[in-house]
Amino acid sequence: MKNSLNQDFNKKNNSEIVNWDLIQEDLKIKFGNDVFESWLKKMELLETKIDNLIISVPTRFIRDWITSRYLDSVIQVIKSHNKSINRIEFKINSSSRINIKENETNEKNQNIVTDANVTFIKDSFIQYNRIDPNKNFDNFIVGPSNSLAYEASKKVTDNISNYNPLYLYSGVGMGKTHLLNAIGLKFKKNKKVMFISAERFMYHFVKSIKSNEMIKFKDYFRNTDVLLIDDIQFMNGKEALQEEFFHTFSALLDKGSKIVLTADRPPSKLSRIQERIRSRFSGGLVVDIQNPDLNLRIEIVKNKLSELNLLNGNTANISTELQNFICSEINSSVRELVGALNRVVSFARIYNRVPNLSETRIILKDLLNIHENKVTIDNIQTIVCKYFKISKNEMLSSRRSRYLVRPRQTAIYLAKILTSKSLPEIGRCFSNRDHTTVIHSVKTIEKLRKEDNELNIKIDSLKNKILYNQKDEI
Secondary structure, eight states: OHHHHHHHHHHHHHHHHOOHHHHHHHHHHHHOHHHHHHTGGGOEEEEEOSSEEEEEESOHHHHHHHHHHTHHHHHHHHHTTOTTOOEEEEEEOHHHHHHHHHHHHHHHHHHEEEETTEEEETTSSOOOOOOOTTSOSTTOOOOTTTHHHHHHHHHHHTTOOOOSSEEEEOSTTSSHHHHHHHHHHHHTTTSOEEEEEHHHHHHHHHHHHHTTOHHHHHHHHHSOSEEEEEOGGGGTTOHHHHHHHHHHHHHHHHTTOEEEEEESSOGGGOTTSOHHHHHHHHTSEEEEOOOOOHHHHHHHHHHHHHHHHHHHOSOOOOOHHHHHHHHHHOOSOHHHHHHHHHHHHHHHHHHTSOOOHHHHHHHTHHHHTTTGGGOOHHHHHHHHHHHHTOOHHHHHSSOOOHHHHHHHHHHHHHHHHHSOOOHHHHHHHTTSOOHHHHHHHHHHHHHHHHHOHHHHHHHHHHHHHHHHOOOSOO
């Protein structure tokens, strides 16, 4: 009876010392709805003492998160209601935790489909990219441009690498995702693997905040042995996402999990990404996958043809001459190279004959002209000026000095053959020159090319530089 009276007295005292409902309202105003709903709403007042509060939270993770990020500000809000409160004691509410675990277990049983140790969540707030069994190390064609990336990826799966994370970058269609997939395929036999794109990671992060499921989000991504994220550059400028990713990244590194990332640029070129994240990326192994050279492209085409013939029968007997043509013309991306081959093979199967060279040019017209579509007159002028060691102002001036006339005529000629601009449009780009001047320049260079082999070589070099952005000196 006495104990009961004491408890009633304490409860009455507690309610007089602080009004928890009012404190929660102030916390919501101070921190915003997202933070409050995700974290601070989980706090429940258990007991009020003279100078401290005892508060329950459902998990240790929530306690640690609040303590490390919000505790000082929470105490300030509480002190505005009662100046005598100087500290907070947290207790883990085991009954709440059991209920959470039971609910999570039931949800997992309903929604999770397991493929070995790779987790896929169906009709839930999170869905991982399914690992493609056809993209493995065995069918990745290795050459000088990608051998370092290949060897580094293999060493990660063999657990003999001392670098973490592994950061692979290249332009589109160079095999980054293939290697990422191959790593996941190798690891999934005995480890928990999460394979997801940065864009998908961002989508689920936002969705988790809106649906008040951040705890699930964190648990899923931090409870893994291998994290594979594709196209990390999509996190640019998204501060809240970067904050969460940084803590997930750090937590995984601390527990010894493997992290492999891909991007279209090196860490130093990731604009609007936190410096500490770029620093972590650079602290591992950063590998560039270069454009494939001719020999590698030929090897890729041969391998792809073998795969296609194996799957569909020997119905696409593409000649070596045609293979070499495709490989020499499509040199910017492995994906475009395979796409070009698929078109030629499809033509052969539909018409029951292999196309000749002229037909192949028509079939691949948009791919063969892909660089031409990107050429600008401004770029032509810049490259020609750099080659002839003159300034663009000199080229565009009205001066007719001999050392300026030939570069100007060359630039006009290249603008005519490498762009679809009309003669008047080209003239306007050269300080509003008349279209007759453009015609004269083009005819002059055409005539000189027939007579001067050295000029011919120079113009071909300039053309290749403009079209293919070649790094070799011209």
